[in-house]
Amino acid sequence: MDIKQVAVIGAGVMGSGIAAHFANAGVPVLLLDIVPRDAQNRNVIAEGALARMAKTDPAPFMSTAAARLVATGNTEDDLGKLAGCDWIVEAVLEDPKVKQDLYARIEQVLKPEAVISSNTSTIPLAILTEGRSEPFRRAFMVTHFFNPPRYMRLLELVVGPDSDPALVAGIRRFADIALGKGVVDCKDTPGFIANRIGTYWIQAAVNAAIDLGLTVEEADAVAGRPMGVPKTGVFGLIDLVGLDLMPHIAKSLLATLPKDDPYRDIYRVEPVIENLIADGYTGRKGKGGFYRLSKATDGARVKESVDLKTGAWAKSDKPKLDSVEEARRGGLKALVGFDDKAGRFAATVLGQTLSYAAGLVPQIADTVVAVDEAMRLGYNWGFGPFELIDQVGADWLIGWLETQGKPVPALLKSAQGRSFYRVQDGRLQYLTTGGDYAEVKRPDGVLLLADIKRTAKPIAKNGSAALWDIGDGVTCFEFISKMNSLDDQTMALLGEAIRITASKYKAMVIYNEGTNFSVGANLGLALFGINIALWPQIEALIKGGQDAYKALKFAPFPTVAAPAGMALGGGCEILLHSAAIQAHAETYCGLVEVGVGLIPGWGGCKEMLLRANAQPKRPGGPMPPLGQVFQTIGTAQVAKSAFEAKDLLYLRPADGITMNRDRLLADAKAKALALAEGYQPPKPAVEIRLPGPTARTGFALAVGDLARTGKATPYDVVVSDKLAYVLSGGDTDITETLTEDDVLALEHEMFSQLVRLPGTIARVEHMLTTGKPLRN
Structure with missing residues (x-):
């Protein structure tokens, strides 16, 4: 079924959260609630709920664009608008009489083939549908969301003996694919499952x-x-x-x-x-x-x-x-x-x-x-x-x-x-309840690496990463270290994975089923090297990462990164170097190195510069896009969803977003196979023009203002100065051209300087000890 318009009745915490998540899926939503006695604004409850959600943390909306898809109203003036809705979700008081009275009114305007469902968590479906007509019972089911609806993946689905199987199947599929829910069929029993x-x-x-x-x-x-x-x-x-x-x-x-x-x-x-x-x-x-x-x-x-x-x-x-x-x-x-x-x-x-x-x-x-x-x-x-x-x-x-x-x-x-x-x-x-065994069936379009691992051995593996054959000529590169942190072993196997895939396969997906895609470089390993002054090894780690990511970018086959959860630092940089991204909607990516006194050193600065310069030209010369990158990296901005990641340039407009994490690998594989037809790797950028000292002066003034107002610490100024040197192109000017390798060399130089400074060492130690950034 085609869900083009949804209504949610009940603008409490659950109802408004459900409305927000429909909007996250790109569906226009009508949010209704009652008219309070003596209210001057008859939509005050729904409007108030929408205003509260704009300030709620964690945010119910995945983007500001989603918030604009919610319209408000009330159940006295706007019930007639339900006639244009394909799915009406009731989320009012847990009182059978209140719900049944509302259903009687909805039934008068419900269009044929529309679905009406209750978000109840305690009232049996049989009680809710007492006295309702056969067409209403056919269109009715219980869809129990969990709070908060954006983040909790469960949707309990309860149907009655009269529920239309076609409508049930349509809701199940929409909830799965568009809303990203794990839909679990429940019996009509108290509390469900x-x-x-x-x-x-x-x-x-x-x-x-x-x-x-x-x-x-x-x-x-x-x-x-x-x-x-x-x-x-x-x-x-x-x-x-x-x-x-x-x-x-x-x-x-x-x-x-x-x-x-x-x-x-x-x-x-x-x-x-x-x-x-x-x-x-x-x-x-x-x-x-x-x-x-x-x-x-x-x-x-x-x-x-x-x-x-x-x-x-x-x-x-x-x-x-x-x-x-x-x-x-x-x-x-x-x-x-x-x-x-x-x-x-x-x-x-x-x-x-x-x-x-x-x-x-x-x-x-x-x-x-x-x-x-x-x-x-x-x-x-x-x-x-x-x-x-x-x-x-x-x-x-x-x-x-x-x-x-x-x-x-x-x-x-x-x-x-x-x-x-x-x-x-x-x-x-x-x-089974009969005492024998049955196979666990996955829905169509679901591919899990865990299932592949039960029947196969990795093509290649070390202590930090593994490479798998996921069928149809596609490999999967998987991080397997603690918290999927990245180290020299990761980079070594990535290089080997590129060589293997190039020789025998069509494409590669970068994916894992951990809580987080990757938290970035292994800081503990880096601190160990710093404390015993293993500078050659640290230099080699920087260069090894740059070389591995460069090989990834220019591989003769398409690479599709499929992140979910946190993709930070080096984990974000691997996204930036992939041919395409298919991200889970709940992807939180960012270049956060300044928080530990460093700058992106594996090509993150370079790739963000290229993306900013590829944006439509704006008035003001080269500084507006450059300033955007400086602010994004310099303030360690982390996208709070894959949609927001597009606004921050971590994802490109053509990159895909998957709502259901169980479908992420299959979607990424499909994207990789589609790109493989006639794939041509990108050509290195041979003309990067950056303003040099002129831009650094502007950046220094901006950071100085922040420092004077207490919004930037003294060491923030030090790190920002090194970042500004890279992003401005070093000792160059707008009339000269740089290559990608030139910018990588600047990254390497500034990273190497920072990693030796006491302020950076203190930040790394504090992060490892407390899990929080040091404001020194």
């Missing part, structure tokens, strides 16, 4: 922490990264969502859950939480929750946490737990087997949560795959419940349940002595 299991997990963790005497820091340290959960853990997550929201979620679930549901057995009201809410501690949106920031006597901000027994506040300290250290060495099985309070906490939380999930299939979903995907995409778990069971072992979980005198779910019994997932003949399979 993610909130049903997630709410139980949170309650089990809160109970166990209090019963076993853990601090909130200890509980979050255990129920966080060791379990593959974001570092917020449990109490940090409740602070993020809002303490005051938790009782409402529990109330709605308890109103609809079966009488024998295990959640009823563990649900309890804790006085410490009631007292926190009563005192205004509603989480991060308020003055704090389980954690808060307070001022010390010297005015410094101090992080504090609440005592779960007494409710008293104390300074928050990072806990040291032997069981967590054991988990780093021996994995999750070692954690649940460790006999301290943290190990017992882990065993209790996982034992209860994983057995609960096992008892819900096929009640809430047909497969364990759907449940695992829902928890990964909706709660950002690194592993779904059944993947976690495989880590601790089904036999361990069965044994734990038996020692607790608890029943063992039938699905869990069927996994005894085996696992929920296995690889058979290179294919990933999952255990």
